[in-house]
Amino acid sequence: MAKIKFIQPDGTEQTIDAENGLTVMEAAKLNDVPGIEAECGGACACATCHVYVDEAWVDKTGTRKSMEEDMLDFAFNVRDESRLCCQVTVSDALDGLVLRVPEKQF
Amino acid sequence: MSATSAANGNQNSADQAESTSIETDVVIIGAGPVGLFAVFELGLVDIKCHVIDILDKVGGQCSELYPEKPIYDIPALPIVTGQELTDRLMEQIKPFGAEFHLAQRIDQLERQPDGRFKLTTDIGNSFLAKVVVIAAGGGSFTPKRPPLAGIEAFEGTSVHYSVRRIADFTDHDVVIVGGGDSALDWTLALEPVAKRVTLVHRRDEFRAAPHSVEQMRALVASEKVDLKIGQVKTLTGTGAQLEKLTLHLKDGSEEELACSALLPFFGLTMKLGPVADWGLNLEENLIPVDTEKFATSEPGIFAIGDINNYPGKLKLILSGFHEAALMAQEAHHIIYPDKKLRFQYTTSSSNLQKKLGVK
Numbered sequence: 001m002a003k004i005k006f007i008q009p010d011g012t013e014q015t016i017d018a019e020n021g022l023t024v025m026e027a028a029k030l031n032d033v034p035g036i037e038a039e040c041g042g043a044c045a046c047a048t049c050h051v052y053v054d055e056a057w058v059d060k061t062g063t064r065k066s067m068e069e070d071m072l073d074f075a076f077n078v079r080d081e082s083r084l085c086c087q088v089t090v091s092d093a094l095d096g097l098v099l100r101v102p103e104k105q106f
Numbered sequence: 107m108s109a110t111s112a113a114n115g116n117q118n119s120a121d122q123a124e125s126t127s128i129e130t131d132v133v134i135i136g137a138g139p140v141g142l143f144a145v146f147e148l149g150l151v152d153i154k155c156h157v158i159d160i161l162d163k164v165g166g167q168c169s170e171l172y173p174e175k176p177i178y179d180i181p182a183l184p185i186v187t188g189q190e191l192t193d194r195l196m197e198q199i200k201p202f203g204a205e206f207h208l209a210q211r212i213d214q215l216e217r218q219p220d221g222r223f224k225l226t227t228d229i230g231n232s233f234l235a236k237v238v239v240i241a242a243g244g245g246s247f248t249p250k251r252p253p254l255a256g257i258e259a260f261e262g263t264s265v266h267y268s269v270r271r272i273a274d275f276t277d278h279d280v281v282i283v284g285g286g287d288s289a290l291d292w293t294l295a296l297e298p299v300a301k302r303v304t305l306v307h308r309r310d311e312f313r314a315a316p317h318s319v320e321q322m323r324a325l326v327a328s329e330k331v332d333l334k335i336g337q338v339k340t341l342t343g344t345g346a347q348l349e350k351l352t353l354h355l356k357d358g359s360e361e362e363l364a365c366s367a368l369l370p371f372f373g374l375t376m377k378l379g380p381v382a383d384w385g386l387n388l389e390e391n392l393i394p395v396d397t398e399k400f401a402t403s404e405p406g407i408f409a410i411g412d413i414n415n416y417p418g419k420l421k422l423i424l425s426g427f428h429e430a431a432l433m434a435q436e437a438h439h440i441i442y443p444d445k446k447l448r449f450q451y452t453t454s455s456s457n458l459q460k461k462l463g464v465k
Contacts, residue, residue: 039375043172043175045172046373046375069311072308073309074373077337106251106253
């Protein structure tokens with residue numbers, strides 16, 4: 001179990017309890033986090049679950065694999081700390097994770 | 107490179123063959139798994155179909171979003187990929203000779219005085235059908251619009267999501283954004299006619315075919331094309347005419363660029379599209395139907411699969427298959443009002459086996 005905080009572009013914060021083994025996208029959808037669209041349902045095929053990982057957490061969330069890197073070409077305002085959260089798996093190590101939701105997925 | 111070969115990317119449409127006009131029993135809108143299985147169920151009751159899809163391939167989301175991903179909830183197929191399911195459906199419906207019209211979108215649907223429906227696609231093909239089956243899933247796959255302030259005002263005039271005529275870009279300051287085949291193909295195709303082509307991509311790696319990437323690199327090396335690694339930040343123009351844009355470059359600097367034509371290639375997203383304009387009842391972008399015939403509020407128009415809604419609806423492929431079977435019964439009543447439909451099994455009916463070509 002991990003507590004994950006989502007920060008919206010307007011500063012609104014929402015902390016969810018995410019079950020280990022789910023993807024962060026799935027946990028966000030289960031908790032109705034606004035702005036995580038996940039149009040393809042987690043197939044790494046749409047780039048609409050784009051989030052910015054808080055600097056302090058970049059190392060712990062791991063690196064982007066090539067499929068995710070390619071798919072990020074379809075996201076907007078991609079930054080070094082950009083991730084598609086369907087490609088990040090929840091674990092105890094991510095307890096306290098802070099993610100920022102972009103202005104718009106598209 | 108010709109317009110047609112450059113258009114092989116799935117978000118472009120270039121000059122097409124002459125427009126056609128077709129009379130048929132049924133037009134199915136959407137070539138996803140449910141639209142494909144509707145061909146089967148309609149075929150069993152002697153109804154011939156034309157299938158139209160905006161993508162340039164059949165399979166809908168199965169082939170566009172998850173061709174390699176396994177699906178685990180298709181009855182009797184413990185595991186099947188999106189592409190395999192599509193391929194198997196295509197094999198299953200082969201005996202019924204449905205005709206496919208791909209890479210086009212039905213823009214208009216109007217009832218004719220004789221009760222039939224006239225459907226017109228965005229490239230000018232038209233169909234006259236007794237029954238319309240909407241199996242459009244999550245809607246039309248349409249190019250993503252970058253969330254840049256004011257972009258809507260420039261669309262159609264200076265912002266384009268596809269290229270219809272290369273000549274339209276003659277002497278323009280063209281900026282192409284993206285790193286896939288569409289972006290690279292059009293960079294190569296427009297370079298000879300444009301005043302200047304600038305390719306903008308967020309990283310110095312490209313998903314496009316290696317051969318196109320090499321050609322692009324050669325044009326950059328000979329200073330015929332500019333390559334900028336970064337992202338578009340703002341657009342400026344007068345009215346519908348784009349004049350310049352600012353780029354936020356990878357190294358942190360900003361740059362202003364003259365731009366009279368912008369081609370952003372950020373992939374596809376599903377939008378309900380023209381279905382909303384056909385006079386059907388809609389609830390939250392879904393089409394309400396009954397659960398006996400899957401009929402919409404317009405007699406003769408059915409909606410099956412993810413695009414419909416009814417109490418208890420589950421957006422599962424298997425639900426869509428069931429809906430197709432029941433819809434076909436009612437479609438038969440409309441198309442053959444005087445014929446009695448006798449329920450038969452494919453396992454035992456000589457008649458059905460003949461239609462399937464196995465007897």
